[in-house]
Amino acid sequence: MQVSWSFMRAYEACPYQQKLIRIDKLGPEKPDERRFIRGTAGHKVFEIWAKSSFGDGMKPEMAAKIFDTLVAQKHIGWLNPSDKEKMRNRVIAEAAMLMEAVRYHGIDRLKNLQVESWLSASLLGEHVIKGLLDVVIDGGTWLLETKMSDNQKWIDPDQLVFYGLLLTLAKNRYPSRLSFFLPVMRRVEERLLDIDFSQDDFGRINNRIQNFVDKWTAGEFPATGEGETCRWCEVKNYCIKRKPSHKNRFIFPTII
Ligand code: SF4
Numbered sequence: 707m708q709v710s711w712s713f714m715r716a717y718e719a720c721p722y723q724q725k726l727i728r729i730d731k732l733g734p735e736k737p738d739e740r741r742f743i744r745g746t747a748g749h750k751v752f753e754i755w756a757k758s759s760f761g762d763g764m765k766p767e768m769a770a771k772i773f774d775t776l777v778a779q780k781h782i783g784w785l786n787p788s789d790k791e792k793m794r795n796r797v798i799a800e801a802a803m804l805m806e807a808v809r810y811h812g813i814d815r816l817k818n819l820q821v822e823s824w825l826s827a828s829l830l831g832e833h834v835i836k837g838l839l840d841v842v843i844d845g846g847t848w849l850l851e852t853k854m855s856d857n858q859k860w861i862d863p864d865q866l867v868f869y870g871l872l873l874t875l876a877k878n879r880y881p882s883r884l885s886f887f888l889p890v891m892r893r894v895e896e897r898l899l900d901i902d903f904s905q906d907d908f909g910r911i912n913n914r915i916q917n918f919v920d921k922w923t924a925g926e927f928p929a930t931g932e933g934e935t936c937r938w939c940e941v942k943n944y945c946i947k948r949k950p951s952h953k954n955r956f957i958f959p960t961i962i
Contacts, residue, residue: 707919708826709835711868714918720931721921726941733940739780741938747773747797748854748890749840752804756821756841760814769801770794800854804889807897813887818844827875833919837872841887846879852887861886863901867911874908
């Protein structure tokens with residue numbers, strides 16, 4: 707079994723949803739990319755700019771080109787053509803915020819910086835944990851997770867601890883610093899956010915992964931989703947919670 711942070715989080719939010727999508731294959735063939743295109747474009751802007759050693763800055767036309775290329779690759783359609791223009795303008799504005807934050811926090815001066823590294827490591831011999839690490843500095847002493855979003859809900863320190871554990875297992879390298887980089891979310895001086903963590907947190911996340919693996923392999927799939935999880939659920943039409951219960955059904959009186 708392969709465990710990513712997003713898979714484990716999605717299972718914890720609603721096990722039944724993950725069963726419908728991953729075992730019964732009832733989800734859409736492709737997720738609705740429109741929801742993610744801004745964040746994906748922002749990450750791509752950072753990746754391409756970082757891989758050119760942050761030379762020349764990120765020009766608006768480069769950010770626009772990255773956005774247009776992604777839209778074409780992912781075959782994204784727009785109900786209203788002006789929506790695409792608005793989204794493109796936001797990506798350009800956010801690329802400018804990213805540039806300001808990179809320069810302010812000196813990320814462009816860091817040496818030995820790896821961007822977008824896929825890592826996987828075995829857990830208990832038969833399971834694998836995996837993830838895409840945004841920025842790894844000095845071979846893993848410092849991990850940086852970039853959030854190109856303005857939604858606070860994506861800041862979860864456990865995600866960084868999960869990646870830190872992954873790095874420790876994959877490279878035998880214990881990170882000394884774990885940080886979020888938030889170019890869009892906060893004032894420029896607060897856009898680099900270190901989290902507090904200790905060895906105990908690695909043990910706690912390890913237990914959380916074990917717990918998830920045990921429940922998944924035991925076939926525990928209760929429908930526990932609520933709020934936003936249900937609102938955005940791509941398989942809600944198949945959900946057992948939406949079927950009318952016997953209790954609520956109206957029974958017509960029999961006429962003799
Ligand atoms: S609608 Fe809600 S409870 Fe039902 S499967 Fe989706 S997330 Fe789970």
